[in-house]
Amino acid sequence: KMKLVMSDEFNTEGRNFKDGHDPIWTALDHSDDDMSSTGGGSIHYYNSTHVTTKDGMLDIWTSTDSTSWRGYNPYKHEYEVLEKPFRSGMVQSWNKFCFTGGVVEISAQLPGRGYTQGLWPAFWLLGNLGRATYEKSTNLVWPWSYDKCDRHLQDAQEISACDKTAHYGLNDHQGRGATEIDIIEAMPGFDEKPLPSTNTKRPYVSTSLQVAPGVEGLRPQNGGKPNGKQQWYEGLEYGANSSMNVYFYGTLMEATSKYEVAGRTKTQAYQCDAISAISQVNTSHFDEQHVYRLEWMPGAEGHLRWYIDGEMMHSINGTGLSMMGSVIPREPSYLILNTAVSTTWGFPQPCPTGCDCKCFDCKRAECQCALPPGFCNYMEEDEGAHYLVDYIRIYQDPEEERHSLSCDPEDYPTRRFIQAHAGRYIGPQDKLWYGKPLRDVYKGGGACHHDSDCGKESSCAPPTFLEVVTSLSFGYRCRCAEGFAGPNCHVFDAHDDNEHQDEDVPHVRPFAPYFPGFLWFAGLMAIGLSTWFVLSFGRDEARRHKETTEGRYDRLT
Numbered sequence: 001k002m003k004l005v006m007s008d009e010f011n012t013e014g015r016n017f018k019d020g021h022d023p024i025w026t027a028l029d030h031s032d033d034d035m036s037s038t039g040g041g042s043i044h045y046y047n048s049t050h051v052t053t054k055d056g057m058l059d060i061w062t063s064t065d066s067t068s069w070r071g072y073n074p075y076k077h078e079y080e081v082l083e084k085p086f087r088s089g090m091v092q093s094w095n096k097f098c099f100t101g102g103v104v105e106i107s108a109q110l111p112g113r114g115y116t117q118g119l120w121p122a123f124w125l126l127g128n129l130g131r132a133t134y135e136k137s138t139n140l141v142w143p144w145s146y147d148k149c150d151r152h153l154q155d156a157q158e159i160s161a162c163d164k165t166a167h168y169g170l171n172d173h174q175g176r177g178a179t180e181i182d183i184i185e186a187m188p189g190f191d192e193k194p195l196p197s198t199n200t201k202r203p204y205v206s207t208s209l210q211v212a213p214g215v216e217g218l219r220p221q222n223g224g225k226p227n228g229k230q231q232w233y234e235g236l237e238y239g240a241n242s243s244m245n246v247y248f249y250g251t252l253m254e255a256t257s258k259y260e261v262a263g264r265t266k267t268q269a270y271q272c273d274a275i276s277a278i279s280q281v282n283t284s285h286f287d288e289q290h291v292y293r294l295e296w297m298p299g300a301e302g303h304l305r306w307y308i309d310g311e312m313m314h315s316i317n318g319t320g321l322s323m324m325g326s327v328i329p330r331e332p333s334y335l336i337l338n339t340a341v342s343t344t345w346g347f348p349q350p351c352p353t354g355c356d357c358k359c360f361d362c363k364r365a366e367c368q369c370a371l372p373p374g375f376c377n378y379m380e381e382d383e384g385a386h387y388l389v390d391y392i393r394i395y396q397d398p399e400e401e402r403h404s405l406s407c408d409p410e411d412y413p414t415r416r417f418i419q420a421h422a423g424r425y426i427g428p429q430d431k432l433w434y435g436k437p438l439r440d441v442y443k444g445g446g447a448c449h450h451d452s453d454c455g456k457e458s459s460c461a462p463p464t465f466l467e468v469v470t471s472l473s474f475g476y477r478c479r480c481a482e483g484f485a486g487p488n489c490h491v492f493d494a495h496d497d498n499e500h501q502d503e504d505v506p507h508v509r510p511f512a513p514y515f516p517g518f519l520w521f522a523g524l525m526a527i528g529l530s531t532w533f534v535l536s537f538g539r540d541e542a543r544r545h546k547e548t549t550e551g552r553y554d555r556l557t
Helices: 317-325 365-370 373-379 413-418 465-472 517-556
Strands: 003-008 044-046 051-054 055-064 065-071 076-082 087-089 089-094 101-111 121-126 180-187 206-212 237-240 242-244 273-280 288-295 303-308 311-317 333-342 385-396 459-461 477-479
Touching: 055 089, 055 333, 076 101, 087 333, 101 121, 180 288, 180 317, 206 303, 206 311, 237 242, 237 273, 273 311, 311 317, 333 385
Parallel strands: 044 087
Antiparallel strands: 003 385, 051 055, 055 087, 055 385, 065 076, 089 333, 101 288, 101 385, 121 180, 121 333, 180 206, 206 273, 237 311, 242 273, 288 303, 303 311, 459 477
8 A cells, every 4th residue: 555655775886965966865064053042062063075875875974073164153243263073964855855644764773882872863854844953944933733823822933824814835824834753863872770760771762753832831841750730742652662751841942042043032932842752772773774664644633653673662643732732744844864963962961070061072182071981982993983874765655645745735835935035044154056045956067087987878978168168177077867867977866746946946957057147247258358359369460460571572572
């Protein structure tokens, strides 16, 4: 009954996931910024070169290499040199490949060592209206799954069911958001006995639905199970090796200071809930491949079920969300894989005696006391850590109307909203590409010497006139065969069958790199002036030659 609708087996060696290089994935070149009241203590920089394919696997590499750049500090109101002591990778299918409902399956080997804390690997889904790590895009949108008009909540939910007239192609009276479903969040470590209030020890994997609006008032407190007086969700199930995650019940999105990148007033503050479980794993999950699976049926009567190697770990029934009016997510959602390094995930708490915990750099001896014991040692011995993914596969029921494949489905559109707010979806160091957050995917144009450099059935050919003009390069370029994409045509082409392109959005032809308009103008002017100079110089030389020749003839006669 279920049909395979998407798979990436990562068999092509050396794939590049930089923006514009892959039709499904984009690897970030971006600091996982933490300049907000809800930040996660991130101390890593995402670099697209840390995501590639090797030996039939997707490889997300985390290293102790630092990254420095000049950026804006909103608290100091000035530009300064910023630095993160770790480098890692995040790859996401945002605004390229999205789906709603079905079964998601991943075979993965978690990074690092199972008994040593320090890394935060994850595989998760986010609604397409928000772009992960770009806080302006998720503010007042994450993680709303609420389609009722509530005047008390209207200011906090940007796209509210109270809106009589929708704009940007959205539907009237429809509440929207960027919902989050966490399939894997791994916590390495070692415990001799189960954690308090659970039957689970580290290492473990957490599986969660993060949703708004959240429970207000008498809600459970972190560290303990809900008691009879506290309000929490019903219809939750846990596997034999799983427990309720009593250490994270959600995030309070408080009013912010005026200096923060994404601001909220007091009337825009809101509570988010994390309906989460922790499931015990072992060191083999960090040493070899295991299969993680999510079953997702959207809607009020839907469900979420998580599995590891075929064993059910956690289940949420949609009817249990009814007390807050939220539903199992219906939003078109995209895939995200990353490894983070955060002071809030497995780092020593509280700060060890005699350590100021102001720096977290493995390459500086005075900073290592703030890092998890043994973490810097294995990062040096292993030359970093590798999150290895054998495959990602998605299945859907073709007869189930709640299942769909699109980032912009008719009943839950996103395209025009993203287009109208494009600046929210890029970082402070980034620029829009023809008004869009992502550039169009290359269809060839990569440097080559032989046809073998260009992927299956593609060819290596001399540059076109347009390529010479725009890149000032005379080297040979790849020409993609039909059905292939990327600069060197190494990946299968893909596109959203339901996406409707606006006529006023320009699309660059294959092989043409992007240049701002003024550079095109300057280039054409330079060519025109050069041509004029050559022609003028030629005429002058011809005239002088004629005059000289005639003068010599006169003297001879």
